[in-house]
Amino acid sequence: MNAAQQAHELVDIGVNLAHGSFRSDREQVVQRALDAGVRTMVVTGTSVETSREGVELARQYPGRIFATAGVHPHDSRHCTEATVPELPRLAGSPEVVAIGECGLDFNRNFSPRPEQEKWFEAQVALAEELHLPLFLHERDAGERFCQILESARKTVPAVIHCFTGRGEELKAYLDLGLHIGITGWICDERRGRHLHELVKEIPLERLMLETDAPFLLPRTMPKRPKDGRNEPAFLTFVLQTVADCLGKPADEVALATTKTARQFFRIKHLEA
Numbered sequence: 310m311n312a313a314q315q316a317h318e319l320v321d322i323g324v325n326l327a328h329g330s331f332r333s334d335r336e337q338v339v340q341r342a343l344d345a346g347v348r349t350m351v352v353t354g355t356s357v358e359t360s361r362e363g364v365e366l367a368r369q370y371p372g373r374i375f376a377t378a379g380v381h382p383h384d385s386r387h388c389t390e391a392t393v394p395e396l397p398r399l400a401g402s403p404e405v406v407a408i409g410e411c412g413l414d415f416n417r418n419f420s421p422r423p424e425q426e427k428w429f430e431a432q433v434a435l436a437e438e439l440h441l442p443l444f445l446h447e448r449d450a451g452e453r454f455c456q457i458l459e460s461a462r463k464t465v466p467a468v469i470h471c472f473t474g475r476g477e478e479l480k481a482y483l484d485l486g487l488h489i490g491i492t493g494w495i496c497d498e499r500r501g502r503h504l505h506e507l508v509k510e511i512p513l514e515r516l517m518l519e520t521d522a523p524f525l526l527p528r529t530m531p532k533r534p535k536d537g538r539n540e541p542a543f544l545t546f547v548l549q550t551v552a553d554c555l556g557k558p559a560d561e562v563a564l565a566t567t568k569t570a571r572q573f574f575r576i577k578h579l580e581a
């Protein structure tokens with residue numbers, strides 16, 4: 310592989326490929342991503358069921374698709390004591406490269422806060438036990454979120470996925486040593502403009518890219534699909550906006566974020 314090809318290689322660190330909207334054409338979606346240079350995808354697990362589906366999907370694309378295993382704060386109200394042994398069983402699969410997505414969401418409070426906190430703490434402890442990185446979600450819960458991470462996280466790396474916050478939150482996360490995941494939110498001229506400045510404050514070795522597909526279709530796409538569904542191939546639009554904000558060539562940002570993602574998730578390089 311020559312350097313130019315390698316420069317275009319991307320890792321989508323957060324894609325909900327187990328989502329129902331991909332049921333009928335998942336193979337084509339994966340193929341389009343690979344063709345667009347998105348050579349590695351990490352499928353987000355949000356519950357025991359979707360984590361299991363992610364692992365099954367990863368097994369169909371060895372070395373290309375990986376999975377996280379975890380319970381989203383919205384789903385924590387469905388957690389029972391039976392969930393605790395299920396997650397490590399899943400997380401023991403070689404396809405699982407992180408614990409999550411887990412965290413706190415005090416914006417919509419779909420699950421009661423004490424439940425969210427309990428299961429967040431349990432998953433941080435699990436990540437430590439298994440020496441796996443953490444894939445984190447946080448909305449309107451910054452203070453409590455940082456407290457829990459500070460007390461429960463010892464050594465494992467962690468990424469805040471889909472960062473959409475303000476400067477003081479970014480600073481708090483960077484001070485905690487976290488990595489930052491940027492989605493197509495940055496391509497949204499209505500609500501993502503503040504990220505154009507903030508992204509410059511993220512060191513390249515802590516920055517990673519994600520689509521969060523099928524959600525968050527990049528609004529910078531010249532021709533957007535009518536159904537509004539996002540897919541991993543569109544990660545190139547997130548890359549382009551981030552590169553424009555940083556004033557760097559897209560290749561350079563691709564190379565750096567891919568290297569960061571591979572190191573973070575300990576994913577080996579595969580030849581095209």
Ligand SMILES: [Zn+2]
Nearest residue numbers: 410446470471
């Ligand atoms: Zn999330």
